[in-house]
Amino acid sequence: MEESPTGFRFYPTEEELISFYLHNQLHGLKQAKLHRVIPVLDIFDTEPWNLPQLAGELCREDREQWFFFAPMQEREERGGRPSRSMATGYWKGTGSPGYVYSSDNKVIGVKKSMVFYVGKPPAGRKTQWKLNEYRAIELWPTNPNSTGSNVSIPKLRREFTLCRIYVASESSRAFDRRPMEAVARETSIKGGDASASSGSGGRGDASSAGVAAGNAESSNHWETTSLDEIWDWEQLDWL
Amino acid sequence: MEESPTGFRFYPTEEELISFYLHNQLHGLKQAKLHRVIPVLDIFDTEPWNLPQLAGELCREDREQWFFFAPMQEREERGGRPSRSMATGYWKGTGSPGYVYSSDNKVIGVKKSMVFYVGKPPAGRKTQWKLNEYRAIELWPTNPNSTGSNVSIPKLRREFTLCRIYVASESSRAFDRRPMEAVARETSIKGGDASASSGSGGRGDASSAGVAAGNAESSNHWETTSLDEIWDWEQLDWL
Numbered sequence: 001m002e003e004s005p006t007g008f009r010f011y012p013t014e015e016e017l018i019s020f021y022l023h024n025q026l027h028g029l030k031q032a033k034l035h036r037v038i039p040v041l042d043i044f045d046t047e048p049w050n051l052p053q054l055a056g057e058l059c060r061e062d063r064e065q066w067f068f069f070a071p072m073q074e075r076e077e078r079g080g081r082p083s084r085s086m087a088t089g090y091w092k093g094t095g096s097p098g099y100v101y102s103s104d105n106k107v108i109g110v111k112k113s114m115v116f117y118v119g120k121p122p123a124g125r126k127t128q129w130k131l132n133e134y135r136a137i138e139l140w141p142t143n144p145n146s147t148g149s150n151v152s153i154p155k156l157r158r159e160f161t162l163c164r165i166y167v168a169s170e171s172s173r174a175f176d177r178r179p180m181e182a183v184a185r186e187t188s189i190k191g192g193d194a195s196a197s198s199g200s201g202g203r204g205d206a207s208s209a210g211v212a213a214g215n216a217e218s219s220n221h222w223e224t225t226s227l228d229e230i231w232d233w234e235q236l237d238w239l
Numbered sequence: 240m241e242e243s244p245t246g247f248r249f250y251p252t253e254e255e256l257i258s259f260y261l262h263n264q265l266h267g268l269k270q271a272k273l274h275r276v277i278p279v280l281d282i283f284d285t286e287p288w289n290l291p292q293l294a295g296e297l298c299r300e301d302r303e304q305w306f307f308f309a310p311m312q313e314r315e316e317r318g319g320r321p322s323r324s325m326a327t328g329y330w331k332g333t334g335s336p337g338y339v340y341s342s343d344n345k346v347i348g349v350k351k352s353m354v355f356y357v358g359k360p361p362a363g364r365k366t367q368w369k370l371n372e373y374r375a376i377e378l379w380p381t382n383p384n385s386t387g388s389n390v391s392i393p394k395l396r397r398e399f400t401l402c403r404i405y406v407a408s409e410s411s412r413a414f415d416r417r418p419m420e421a422v423a424r425e426t427s428i429k430g431g432d433a434s435a436s437s438g439s440g441g442r443g444d445a446s447s448a449g450v451a452a453g454n455a456e457s458s459n460h461w462e463t464t465s466l467d468e469i470w471d472w473e474q475l476d477w478l
Contacts, residue, residue, distance in 0.1 A: 007251030
């Protein structure tokens with residue numbers, strides 16, 4: 001794993017996050033291996049834009065999402081509410097928490113989503129930085145004679161959460177993503193009008209000609225030519 | 240790469256697919272390494288549901304998408320149209336082709352999307368099997384005196400395409416995916432009604448209680464208890 005083949009990266013399912021990573025962290029297992037991928041960090045002390053550089057060493061190149069184990073805060077251990085505020089802003093929950101299921105349809109955790117706001121509540125300004133917080137649920141066997149045989153009680157583990165940080169993008173499909181710098185450049189060039197994509201597949205269609213036009217260093221036909229002008233589509237039988 | 244850490248998998252960007260994989264394939268480079276990830280296959284001779292088991296050996300475990308290099312068909316080499324029909328059905332294009340851009344905003348390829356229909360055209364029945372076909376565009380320098388200095392002409396490479404096969408799912412975010420078997424089971428249990436997800440994060444919310452109820456082997460409280468009944472949410476300060 002020192003040198004991954006091109007295109008291989010950490011792209012876990014929620015089940016892998018909870019059943020492998022969070023489970024082993026909660027039980028103190030495989031710590032060195034785990035923390036090369038997901039380090040332990042007080043993420044609620046750190047502005048989200050400073051988190052990517054603190055990601056695990058095997059994920060340092062990732063541009064799309066970053067994972068951390070967040071230890072339970074002291075004030076929470078003492079029975080208080082966890083703090084998710086820092087100098088520049090705060091995390092605020094969105095929607096309701098939801099279950100996470102294993103592939104054999106057992107409940108293995110709970111997921112809560114948050115958005116980062118810049119400023120002070122309740123007047124903060126919403127940003128594109130988002131967070132999914134996962135807590136593990138483990139089943140604990142009870143007295144088999146109490147309500148029936150083989151009954152288990154779900155237990156919510158709170159010592160560590162596993163958090164996924166990401167920047168919400170316009171593209172709904174991760175597969176089509178382009179690096180964030182390119183998207184940012186495009187947005188500024190187009191004056192924030194990103195509504196021009198057609199149904200063909202999102203980002204890469206001819207209506208994005210403004211992108212190439214803004215790329216002043218390159219010197220080729222793409223700057224001024226649209227997709228339709230390059231080829232006579234009627235003659236291209238694969239289309 | 241013999242033993243990838245949990246959660247690491249082939250999850251390439253379109254730029255990696257074209258600029259690394261397709262480029263090397265077209266130029267006959269790194270063939271052994273390439274084909275362990277993306278093999279060469281006449282995919283238009285094979286029903287899509289038979290393709291996953293033919294994926295590259297490093298991707299054999301993948302459940303979400305499968306990649307192949309498709310060589311140009313003989314009839315296309317002779318100037319005809321490529322055939323995308325087989326005994327049980329056919330691939331049909333959707334939308335318009337679109338450009339694919341590199342991270343420095345240069346056009347590197349063209350992408351075309353298709354859907355598999357079961358039956359004979361034009362009366363086939365649409366399936367959930369989809370395909371993205373990528374062709375590389377390479378810039379060839381022209382006579383520098385013709386229209387200006389350092390001018391390049393885009394050239395569409397046709398000897399191989401790179402195809403991504405996948406099954407369209409209801410979940411718009413790949414991150415939230417569950418294994419296909421679980422989704423299929425859920426769909427059949429719920430009678431195809433998948434409109435009940437709330438805004439919290441898709442698949443894992445309490446409205447999916449029907450899933451656990453259908454899981455007859457497990458014997459715990461999840462079968463009959465909703466998320467709200469397990470805990471008093473008001474007391475859970477992390478919510």
